[in-house]
Amino acid sequence: MLYVRDLTPATAREVAWHWASAEINSPRFGHLYRPNLSQSILVALTSGDQTLLTEEEWNDLESVVSGVRAPLLRGLNRLGTTWYVGQISSEDLVDLRLLNLPAFRGISTRLRLAEFVEALDRQEGLPGVPEFAPHYWALKTGFEPTQIRGTPILVSMNAAGPYGILEGYSRLAVMLSRDIHGNPVTDLRVMLGVCTRIREWRLNDDPMSVALYWDSNSFLRALAWVYRVWRSVSSG
Numbered sequence: 173m174l175y176v177r178d179l180t181p182a183t184a185r186e187v188a189w190h191w192a193s194a195e196i197n198s199p200r201f202g203h204l205y206r207p208n209l210s211q212s213i214l215v216a217l218t219s220g221d222q223t224l225l226t227e228e229e230w231n232d233l234e235s236v237v238s239g240v241r242a243p244l245l246r247g248l249n250r251l252g253t254t255w256y257v258g259q260i261s262s263e264d265l266v267d268l269r270l271l272n273l274p275a276f277r278g279i280s281t282r283l284r285l286a287e288f289v290e291a292l293d294r295q296e297g298l299p300g301v302p303e304f305a306p307h308y309w310a311l312k313t314g315f316e317p318t319q320i321r322g323t324p325i326l327v328s329m330n331a332a333g334p335y336g337i338l339e340g341y342s343r344l345a346v347m348l349s350r351d352i353h354g355n356p357v358t359d360l361r362v363m364l365g366v367c368t369r370i371r372e373w374r375l376n377d378d379p380m381s382v383a384l385y386w387d388s389n390s391f392l393r394a395l396a397w398v399y400r401v402w403r404s405v406s407s408g
Contacts, residue, residue, distance in 0.1 A: 174267035174333055176258040176326070176364050185230060187255055187325060188237040190363060191339050193217050194322025195240075200303055204240045209233065220321070244271075244338060244384070247377035248327070251369040256331070257323070258364055262356040265348040268326070269336040269386040273375075275300045283386040285337065289348050304342070312346045317357045327365040329385075336386050338365065 195201040196209070196217050206214065213233055216224035225233065238245055268285040270276040276283060278299035279291040298304040324340025337344060340362075347357050367373065375381040 174260060174264035174335060176256075176260055176331070176333070176335065176362060179256040179258040179331060179364065182255040182257045182363060184249070184253075184255060185234060186257070187363060187365070188234045189217075189222060190323040190325060191237050191241060192233060192322075193220070194320075194324075194339060194343075197321070200307060201240070205236060208236045208239075217321075241339075243376045247373045247375075247384075248365060248367055250377055251367050251372055253327070253365040253367040256364045256366065258362060259359050260362055261359055262347060262351050265344060265351060265360075267334065268344060268348075269334055270341075271336055271338075271384045272382060272386050273384070274382070283336075285344060285348055286352075289345050289352065292345060293349055308342050308345055311342050312349060315346050315350065317347070323361050323363050325363045325365065327367060327370065329366070329368060329370045331364070331366055334386075335364065 192205060192209075196205045196214065209217075210229065210232065213225065213229050216222065216229070238249075266284075266286040270280055270283040270285065270288060272283060275298050276288065279296050280287040292298075292305055292308050296305070320343055322340070324344055325338040326335040327338045328335045347360065350356060370385050371383070373384045375384055
Protein backbone atom coordinates (compact mmCIF):
# COMPACT_ATOMS: atom_id res chain seq x y z
CA MET A 173 0.00 0.00 0.00
CA LEU A 174 1.30 3.43 -0.97
CA TYR A 175 2.57 5.56 1.89
CA VAL A 176 4.60 8.75 1.59
CA ARG A 177 7.41 8.36 4.09
CA ASP A 178 10.12 10.57 5.60
CA LEU A 179 7.86 13.61 5.54
CA THR A 180 9.43 16.98 6.33
CA PRO A 181 7.66 20.36 6.30
CA ALA A 182 7.71 22.37 3.08
CA THR A 183 6.26 25.69 1.92
CA ALA A 184 3.97 27.02 -0.78
CA ARG A 185 7.07 28.75 -2.16
CA GLU A 186 8.63 25.33 -2.82
CA VAL A 187 5.43 24.22 -4.54
CA ALA A 188 5.74 27.19 -6.91
CA TRP A 189 9.40 26.40 -7.59
CA HIS A 190 8.80 22.74 -8.46
CA TRP A 191 5.68 23.41 -10.50
CA ALA A 192 7.41 26.07 -12.58
CA SER A 193 10.56 23.94 -12.92
CA ALA A 194 8.45 21.15 -14.40
CA GLU A 195 6.53 23.33 -16.83
CA ILE A 196 8.72 26.18 -18.11
CA ASN A 197 10.02 24.01 -20.95
CA SER A 198 6.84 22.03 -21.42
CA PRO A 199 5.43 22.08 -24.97
CA ARG A 200 1.98 22.20 -23.37
CA PHE A 201 2.48 24.88 -20.70
CA GLY A 202 5.80 26.66 -21.22
CA HIS A 203 4.20 29.52 -23.16
CA LEU A 204 2.13 30.40 -20.10
CA TYR A 205 5.24 30.95 -17.97
CA ARG A 206 8.15 32.20 -20.03
CA PRO A 207 6.74 35.58 -21.17
CA ASN A 208 5.86 36.42 -17.55
CA LEU A 209 9.15 35.49 -15.86
CA SER A 210 12.37 37.47 -15.94
CA GLN A 211 15.47 36.03 -17.55
CA SER A 212 17.16 35.68 -14.16
CA ILE A 213 14.24 33.60 -12.82
CA LEU A 214 14.35 31.39 -15.92
CA VAL A 215 18.10 30.90 -15.45
CA ALA A 216 17.55 29.89 -11.80
CA LEU A 217 14.80 27.44 -12.71
CA THR A 218 16.83 25.91 -15.53
CA SER A 219 19.91 25.52 -13.32
CA GLY A 220 17.89 24.17 -10.41
CA ASP A 221 19.52 26.66 -8.03
CA GLN A 222 16.96 28.31 -5.74
CA THR A 223 19.63 30.48 -4.09
CA LEU A 224 19.87 32.59 -7.26
CA LEU A 225 16.45 34.13 -6.63
CA THR A 226 16.00 37.39 -4.75
CA GLU A 227 13.01 37.93 -2.48
CA GLU A 228 11.34 40.02 -5.17
CA GLU A 229 11.91 37.27 -7.74
CA TRP A 230 10.44 34.67 -5.40
CA ASN A 231 7.33 36.81 -5.09
CA ASP A 232 7.13 37.14 -8.87
CA LEU A 233 7.51 33.38 -9.34
CA GLU A 234 4.80 32.58 -6.80
CA SER A 235 2.48 35.12 -8.43
CA VAL A 236 2.95 33.64 -11.92
CA VAL A 237 2.44 30.05 -10.77
CA SER A 238 -0.61 31.06 -8.75
CA GLY A 239 -2.04 32.67 -11.86
CA VAL A 240 -1.24 29.89 -14.33
CA ARG A 241 -2.48 27.18 -12.00
CA ALA A 242 -5.27 29.14 -10.32
CA PRO A 243 -7.99 26.61 -11.28
CA LEU A 244 -6.31 24.07 -8.99
CA LEU A 245 -4.41 26.16 -6.43
CA ARG A 246 -7.00 28.78 -5.56
CA GLY A 247 -9.22 26.29 -3.76
CA LEU A 248 -6.38 24.50 -1.99
CA ASN A 249 -5.07 27.82 -0.68
CA ARG A 250 -8.47 28.95 0.57
CA LEU A 251 -9.27 25.62 2.22
CA GLY A 252 -5.91 25.48 3.96
CA THR A 253 -3.19 23.09 2.77
CA THR A 254 -0.07 22.01 4.65
CA TRP A 255 2.89 21.12 2.48
CA TYR A 256 5.53 18.43 2.94
CA VAL A 257 8.36 16.75 1.07
CA GLY A 258 8.70 12.96 1.24
CA GLN A 259 9.59 9.76 -0.59
CA ILE A 260 7.62 7.02 -2.31
CA SER A 261 8.74 3.73 -3.83
CA SER A 262 8.40 3.18 -7.57
CA GLU A 263 6.26 0.07 -7.05
CA ASP A 264 3.75 2.21 -5.14
CA LEU A 265 2.97 4.43 -8.13
CA VAL A 266 0.22 1.99 -9.08
CA ASP A 267 -1.89 3.24 -6.14
CA LEU A 268 -1.87 6.92 -7.09
CA ARG A 269 -5.24 8.52 -7.90
CA LEU A 270 -6.20 11.00 -10.63
CA LEU A 271 -8.18 14.16 -10.07
CA ASN A 272 -11.90 13.93 -10.73
CA LEU A 273 -11.86 15.55 -14.17
CA PRO A 274 -13.92 14.38 -17.18
CA ALA A 275 -10.83 13.86 -19.35
CA PHE A 276 -9.34 11.46 -16.82
CA ARG A 277 -12.67 9.69 -16.27
CA GLY A 278 -12.80 9.13 -20.01
CA ILE A 279 -9.97 6.59 -19.94
CA SER A 280 -9.84 5.65 -16.24
CA THR A 281 -13.25 5.13 -14.68
CA ARG A 282 -11.68 4.34 -11.28
CA LEU A 283 -9.30 7.33 -11.46
CA ARG A 284 -6.25 5.14 -10.86
CA LEU A 285 -2.86 5.84 -12.39
CA ALA A 286 -2.43 2.15 -13.26
CA GLU A 287 -5.62 2.14 -15.36
CA PHE A 288 -4.60 5.46 -16.92
CA VAL A 289 -1.20 4.06 -17.97
CA GLU A 290 -2.76 0.88 -19.37
CA ALA A 291 -5.00 3.00 -21.60
CA LEU A 292 -2.12 5.20 -22.77
CA ASP A 293 0.02 2.16 -23.53
CA ARG A 294 -2.84 0.83 -25.67
CA GLN A 295 -2.47 4.05 -27.70
CA GLU A 296 -5.66 5.58 -26.31
CA GLY A 297 -5.80 9.36 -26.22
CA LEU A 298 -6.99 11.62 -23.43
CA PRO A 299 -10.49 12.92 -24.28
CA GLY A 300 -10.44 16.66 -24.84
CA VAL A 301 -6.65 16.91 -24.45
CA PRO A 302 -5.27 15.58 -27.76
CA GLU A 303 -1.72 16.74 -27.06
CA PHE A 304 -1.31 14.69 -23.85
CA ALA A 305 -0.85 11.20 -25.30
CA PRO A 306 1.77 12.24 -27.91
CA HIS A 307 3.67 14.05 -25.14
CA TYR A 308 3.53 10.92 -22.97
CA TRP A 309 4.79 8.68 -25.76
CA ALA A 310 7.58 11.11 -26.64
CA LEU A 311 8.66 11.37 -22.99
CA LYS A 312 8.60 7.61 -22.62
CA THR A 313 11.03 7.21 -25.52
CA GLY A 314 14.56 7.50 -24.13
CA PHE A 315 13.26 8.51 -20.69
CA GLU A 316 16.01 9.42 -18.24
CA PRO A 317 14.87 10.13 -14.63
CA THR A 318 17.88 12.33 -13.86
CA GLN A 319 16.88 14.76 -16.60
CA ILE A 320 13.42 15.40 -15.17
CA ARG A 321 12.90 18.86 -13.66
CA GLY A 322 10.59 19.55 -10.77
CA THR A 323 9.35 17.29 -8.00
CA PRO A 324 5.91 15.72 -8.64
CA ILE A 325 3.20 17.11 -6.36
CA LEU A 326 0.53 15.00 -4.63
CA VAL A 327 -2.47 15.94 -2.50
CA SER A 328 -4.47 14.07 0.12
CA MET A 329 -6.97 14.46 2.93
CA ASN A 330 -4.38 13.31 5.47
CA ALA A 331 -0.76 12.23 5.48
CA ALA A 332 -1.72 8.54 5.32
CA GLY A 333 -3.43 8.90 1.92
CA PRO A 334 -4.85 7.92 -0.47
CA TYR A 335 -2.91 10.34 -2.64
CA GLY A 336 -3.97 12.12 -5.81
CA ILE A 337 -1.70 13.67 -8.42
CA LEU A 338 -1.76 17.46 -8.51
CA GLU A 339 1.22 17.94 -10.84
CA GLY A 340 3.39 15.43 -12.69
CA TYR A 341 0.96 13.27 -14.66
CA SER A 342 3.24 12.61 -17.65
CA ARG A 343 6.32 11.87 -15.57
CA LEU A 344 4.56 9.62 -13.07
CA ALA A 345 2.72 7.75 -15.83
CA VAL A 346 6.00 7.08 -17.67
CA MET A 347 7.67 5.93 -14.45
CA LEU A 348 4.83 3.52 -13.70
CA SER A 349 4.87 2.17 -17.26
CA ARG A 350 8.60 1.52 -16.92
CA ASP A 351 8.01 -0.23 -13.61
CA ILE A 352 5.27 -2.42 -15.13
CA HIS A 353 7.62 -3.41 -17.94
CA GLY A 354 10.49 -4.34 -15.63
CA ASN A 355 12.53 -1.14 -15.72
CA PRO A 356 11.71 0.59 -12.41
CA VAL A 357 13.13 3.88 -11.21
CA THR A 358 14.60 4.30 -7.75
CA ASP A 359 12.64 5.78 -4.87
CA LEU A 360 11.01 9.02 -5.88
CA ARG A 361 10.96 12.38 -4.10
CA VAL A 362 7.51 14.00 -4.02
CA MET A 363 5.76 16.98 -2.50
CA LEU A 364 2.54 16.34 -0.58
CA GLY A 365 -0.21 18.82 0.18
CA VAL A 366 -2.50 17.75 3.03
CA CYS A 367 -5.92 19.42 2.98
CA THR A 368 -8.44 18.13 5.54
CA ARG A 369 -11.25 19.87 3.63
CA ILE A 370 -10.28 18.39 0.26
CA ARG A 371 -13.83 17.13 -0.35
CA GLU A 372 -14.80 20.80 -0.73
CA TRP A 373 -12.14 21.39 -3.39
CA ARG A 374 -13.65 22.58 -6.69
CA LEU A 375 -12.20 23.51 -10.05
CA ASN A 376 -11.59 27.29 -10.14
CA ASP A 377 -12.72 27.34 -6.49
CA ASP A 378 -16.27 27.63 -7.85
CA PRO A 379 -18.88 25.88 -5.67
CA MET A 380 -20.89 25.09 -8.81
CA SER A 381 -17.92 23.51 -10.59
CA VAL A 382 -16.64 19.95 -10.62
CA ALA A 383 -15.39 18.46 -7.34
CA LEU A 384 -11.74 17.52 -7.84
CA TYR A 385 -11.40 14.94 -5.08
CA TRP A 386 -11.22 11.51 -6.70
CA ASP A 387 -14.01 9.96 -4.60
CA SER A 388 -16.38 12.89 -5.02
CA ASN A 389 -18.82 12.02 -7.77
CA SER A 390 -20.21 8.54 -8.22
CA PHE A 391 -22.51 9.81 -10.97
CA LEU A 392 -19.58 10.90 -13.14
CA ARG A 393 -17.94 7.54 -12.47
CA ALA A 394 -21.03 5.71 -13.70
CA LEU A 395 -21.40 8.02 -16.70
CA ALA A 396 -17.78 7.42 -17.68
CA TRP A 397 -18.31 3.67 -17.43
CA VAL A 398 -21.35 3.87 -19.74
CA TYR A 399 -19.31 5.92 -22.21
CA ARG A 400 -16.50 3.36 -22.25
CA VAL A 401 -18.96 0.50 -22.82
CA TRP A 402 -20.61 2.44 -25.67
CA ARG A 403 -17.23 3.19 -27.26
CA SER A 404 -16.22 -0.46 -26.99
CA VAL A 405 -19.45 -1.65 -28.63
CA SER A 406 -19.27 1.04 -31.32
CA SER A 407 -15.69 0.13 -32.28
CA GLY A 408 -16.88 -3.46 -32.61
